[in-house]
Amino acid sequence: MKTIRVVAAVIADDLDHPTKILATERGYGEFKGQWEFPGGKIEKGETPEEAIRREIREELEVEIEVGPLLGTIEYDYPNFHLSMDTFLAKVREGTIVLKEAEAAKWLTKSSLDTVGWLPADQTIIKKIHEIME
């Protein structure tokens, strides 16, 4: 099975004391209507950090400060294996504009489970729950 290398950002209000994080709703394709962390595929020659900065610039029109790696999700979809580096991040410059997402929500620790996450993301939600205040 082919492996797709993806990066995603868990954009929080604060890197040391996160109380809310940003979730976005897919506006197109086979996962339309499901919720995820903004990001996308790593391109040739890019480091994961470079890829996540570029993806967030493209999708949300902001510059981010990239924080710690929360984990690398490994998940088997029917047609491919997903390997996704998930970074905690914070907006450093700019105002969020949804260039691709259908919608976005800031979720708190207690509302983390109120959106329909993509199947692969379930595994990291528990970890995010642990680090949120």
Ligand SMILES: Nc1nc2c([nH]c(=O)n2[C@H]2C[C@H](O)[C@@H](COP(=O)(O)OP(=O)(O)OP(=O)(O)O)O2)c(=O)[nH]1
């Ligand atoms: N961005 C993102 N992708 C995720 C998450 N969870 C998850 O299973 N995925 C999957 C869905 C897609 O198959 C893949 C990401 O690919 P993508 O289509 O967003 O990548 P891209 O922006 O480079 O898009 P494209 O140019 O190929 O359309 O990872 C997540 O939380 N965020």
